[in-house]
Amino acid sequence: MxxxxxxxxxxxxxxxxxxxxxxxxxxxxxxxxWRTGWMLSGQVGPDPVQYWLGWAFFRDDAWRWPPGLNPRYGMELSSSVFYADAIPLLAFLFKALWPLAPVDQYWxxxxxxxxxxxxxxxxxxxxxxxxxxxxxxxxxxxxxxxxxxxxxxxxxxxxxxxxxxxxxxxxxxxxxxxxxxxxxxxxxxxxxxxxxxxxxxxxxxxxxxxxxxxxxxxxxxxxxxxxxxxxxxxxxxxxxxxxxxxxxxxxxxxxxxxxxxxxxxxxxxxxxxxxxxxxxxxxxxxxxxxxxxxxxxxxxxxxxxxxxxxxxxxxxxxxxxxxxxxxxxxxxxxxxxxxxxxxxxxxxxxxxxxxxxxxxxxxxxxxxxxxxxxxxxxxxxxxxxxxxxxxxxxxxxxxxxFPPTEARLPLRLGDPEWRRLAAQASAIRLVPAMNQGPLWEEVAVLAATAGRPTDATYLARTDPAAAAALGEAVLARLRAGEPEPGVLHVLRNAAALEAARAGLPGRLRRLDGVWLIAPIPPGPPAPTYGHEERRPPP
Known part of the structure; x- marks a missing residue:
């Protein structure tokens, strides 16, 4: 033509x-x-859950510099919305529009x-x-x-x-x-x-x-x-x-x-x-x-x-x-x-x-x-x-x-006590820290729903040495009976349970078959994530 x-x-x-x-x-x-159930059902696998979590923590956080930083999703392990595969182009757009047009999922x-x-x-x-x-x-x-x-x-x-x-x-x-x-x-x-x-x-x-x-x-x-x-x-x-x-x-x-x-x-x-x-x-x-x-x-x-x-x-x-x-x-x-x-x-x-x-x-x-x-x-x-x-x-x-799914799904950690404990906590840790691993979806969705930072993550790329160091540091505090004040600790494996029994036997609880250590009140502000020291130059 x-x-x-x-x-x-x-x-x-x-x-x-x-x-x-x-x-x-x-x-x-x-x-x-407003329909998030199809992403959080787990039918497709963990990836859609990862995308939604990256967006949920990012949209509820303040703007940072560079704007892709997402410290509440991962705490010390966090990086940015980029590594949550949450499509930063759309995450930036819909975060800017959130006060005018809230979007729970844009996928x-x-x-x-x-x-x-x-x-x-x-x-x-x-x-x-x-x-x-x-x-x-x-x-x-x-x-x-x-x-x-x-x-x-x-x-x-x-x-x-x-x-x-x-x-x-x-x-x-x-x-x-x-x-x-x-x-x-x-x-x-x-x-x-x-x-x-x-x-x-x-x-x-x-x-x-x-x-x-x-x-x-x-x-x-x-x-x-x-x-x-x-x-x-x-x-x-x-x-x-x-x-x-x-x-x-x-x-x-x-x-x-x-x-x-x-x-x-x-x-x-x-x-x-x-x-x-x-x-x-x-x-x-x-x-x-x-x-x-x-x-x-x-x-x-x-x-x-x-x-x-x-x-x-x-x-x-x-x-x-x-x-x-x-x-x-x-x-x-x-x-x-x-x-x-x-x-x-x-x-x-x-x-x-x-x-x-x-x-x-x-x-x-x-x-x-x-x-x-x-x-x-x-x-x-x-x-x-x-x-x-x-x-x-x-x-x-x-x-x-992608079968027909309810618009919204209930938390997989269904006991109402989880919501109460999450509301009391300043942060939620999954012990020991690692990328993915058992219970990461359940705990991360609980944290996102409660608006609390967490180190329960699934990211496309992480620093394995940093994850290992954090995991050992938290385990050492539990063995010593000195958990972070105000933090809800969820124990994902036998090593974490053994450390808690050694240092905090009187504070162990079990909900929905999952062991945890309730936050020690009163809950102070959430831990510092250290991004100010780790930010790269433009």
Whole structure:
């Protein structure tokens, strides 16, 4: 379609279709902001509980600097709303709006927005690749119906921001303008405020575009915008705990894109790698056919930078441990220091996403080039229908994890005495301190409901040494019979119970099968968290 005849209704129609797809699969019950039961039921696992807790403590706390600090969630172990995976971009927005429009949860709105934005940017990219109106709408619907997206919106909500990758690909194919550097800077900053795993993908796409345009003067602007956003979100407040030894353990099997796993129904089941990220790279049968259509698009010399960064991210996804059908084909020795650095992005299979989306978009462009804009639209509509038919198991899977749930759920620690003790306490400790572990959900939700700080946490990254030191310090105080005044201590294991029996046998109580030490009145102010001493420079 000539630029002068471009209209906005096809991208808008695609966005509406993408939102409708999410609503049809998840149901409208997740959207109302006052409905938190579906997040706290535990049906999906601990992650939605983590997101809600990070937001609940953050919204009830005063604004700090940097604004992402969240000291009441974790106390000495706390870091920021960033590490609670609570999508800092939305947390900042809804905290600012809280006095005017209280929102108990915004993840239902986020799910729908991800479907809409996924389809919108896919449609905009297909427009640049020569697709007509129907092609834009159908391609947008197919991208919104991708198992790559559905899988992540089934629990890892922030990783549903895959539309950021599509936005980067759209910027690659969009005609150059004076505002292009600012578009990349805005995209990089938004990505940094959504999820750190997607940020390197977007920065790699920007690097390809800057390489093609020889726009090296943008180097301070775009990465600088991302770093500033990370600082605002509280990313740098955690000094230790980023790197791990996990790289190469959650890599992409070479057959993973063909492995239908629990999502598809039309292809035969095949074996691929077995790890927590397995079964997450399938494109759907419609998506696979569309990706294959990329061969119909003529190669252009200027595409080398994009091909290079996509190939590099694919290699990172496959890792140094090359798997085929669940069997190790090759292992390339890497220095331990490099493995530890790569471990910060240990779930490397996710770095298949940019290549997958680029191939599908190029496939839409290939159909437009071979069939013409109108007939390509009908072909894409047929592929959308094939995708919808193939993914029937996916709909049942999501329905299982997101069943109709009451708007609000009662506390799992149901004895009314818990509320009374929490109201008396200045803080609630779960002994010994650790990231996750037994009872963290029950105690953290109790603390959030009572408006009390707690060290019962689940964070994406923590400092293991700090957690171990805190756990031992609290155990030592209990053994000595000197618990912190005003603090409710909940004992999560035998070591904590043994320490309490040694130093405070007369103060032990049991509620709902859980041992505790009631706060010693009167309760003074909550303990100092030490963030003033640990804040990093801007």
């Amino acid at each position: 000539p630029p002068g005849r471009e209209t906005w209704w096809p991208p808008l129609g695609a966005a509406l279709l993408g939102a409708a797809i999410i609503l049809l699969i998840w149901g409208p019950g997740v959207v109302p902001p 239902g709105l986020w799910l729908v927005a991800c479907g809409a934005l996924q389809a919108l940017f896919a449609a905009l990219a297909v427009r640049r690749l020569g697709g007509g109106a129907l092609a834009q709408v159908a391609a947008g619907g197919l991208m919104a119906l991708s198992p790559l997206l559905i899988n992540r919106l089934g629990g890892h909500f922030a990783l549903g921001g895959q539309w950021l990758v599509l936005a980067g690909l759209w910027l690659w194919w969009a005609p150059p303008t004076r505002g292009r550097p600012w578009g990349w800077a805005a995209l990089a900053a938004a990505t940094a405020l959504i999820h750190s795993y997607i940020l390197p993908m977007v920065l790699a796409l920007w690097l390809a575009d800057a390489w093609r345009r020889r726009a090296w003067l943008e180097a301070p602007l775009v990465p600088g915008a991302a770093l500033a956003a990370l600082w605002l979100a509280g990313f740098f407040v955690l000094a230790e705990g980023h790197g791990t030894a996990g790289y190469g353990q959650m890599q992409m099997d070479l057959l993973a894109p063909l492995d239908r796993g629990p999502w598809g129904s039309l292809l035969p089941d095949i074996r691929s790698a077995e790890h927590p990220e397995a079964n997450s790279s399938y494109l759907g049968l419609g998506g696979l056919v569309l990706a294959g259509c990329a061969l119909l698009r003529p190669w252009r010399r200027g595409a080398w930078p994009l091909a290079a960064v996509l190939g590099a991210m694919l290699a990172f996804a496959v890792s140094h441990r090359v798997m085929l059908g669940g069997r190790l084909l090759l292992e390339v020795p890497l220095p331990p220091a490099l493995l530890e650095m790569a471990g910060a992005l240990r779930a490397s299979e996710r770095y298949w996403w940019p290549m997958a989306y680029a191939l599908m978009l190029a496939g839409a462009g290939g159909l437009a080039a071979r069939l013409g804009p109108r007939r390509a639209g009908w072909a894409l509509l047929a592929l959308l229908g094939l995708q919808a038919w193939d993914l029937r198991p996916a709909y049942a899977r999501i329905a299982h994890f």
